[in-house]
Amino acid sequence: MIRLLLVALSLCLCSAALAQSATERAFDAAIAQTEAALPQLGTETFGVDVTAYRDALSLRRFTSRQWGGEITVAVVSESRESGSCARYAAYVRLPPERGAVRLVLCPQFSTPGADDLRRLTILHEMVHVVAGSNECQAMAFAARIEQLATGSFTPVTRYWEANGCAGSGYALP
Ligand SMILES: [Zn+2]
Numbered sequence: 417m418i419r420l421l422l423v424a425l426s427l428c429l430c431s432a433a434l435a436q437s438a439t440e441r442a443f444d445a446a447i448a449q450t451e452a453a454l455p456q457l458g459t460e461t462f463g464v465d466v467t468a469y470r471d472a473l474s475l476r477r478f479t480s481r482q483w484g485g486e487i488t489v490a491v492v493s494e495s496r497e498s499g500s501c502a503r504y505a506a507y508v509r510l511p512p513e514r515g516a517v518r519l520v521l522c523p524q525f526s527t528p529g530a531d532d533l534r535r536l537t538i539l540h541e542m543v544h545v546v547a548g549s550n551e552c553q554a555m556a557f558a559a560r561i562e563q564l565a566t567g568s569f570t571p572v573t574r575y576w577e578a579n580g581c582a583g584s585g586y587a588l589p
Pocket of ligand 1: 550
């Protein structure tokens, strides 16, 4: 009985650890691409403060012109597929409250495989964290980082069109 309980316990811990490491891999990969792109990003790209973006991604805190003052990034995992998690893999609650902005990772975020989508999701959501809710801005900035870091970017044509980004002033590489 004790042994069975221990086995069950270790399985639970194991799946939690897997989800955790998938998230860590996504952050590590997003950070690596951002660092690779950094020399060509300038101080501002598509209206995104590049220093704030890098700090938010790597340090989970940043000085914000957008929100004012020091902001921390709280990454939280939501286990229920309800509310915004019914529609998204991840989302950012805006504006920040009491100096913190919440990046919520939904169950869909932890879908097995999908490492590249997780990385792109982190690149994309971090734009919302530092610059606000504009989808076209977030997609353009994330694609720019991918392009600079790897020479190509994830095709997002359908999402781009669905959000009416053609006339937005933002552009894909
Ligand atoms: Zn978005």
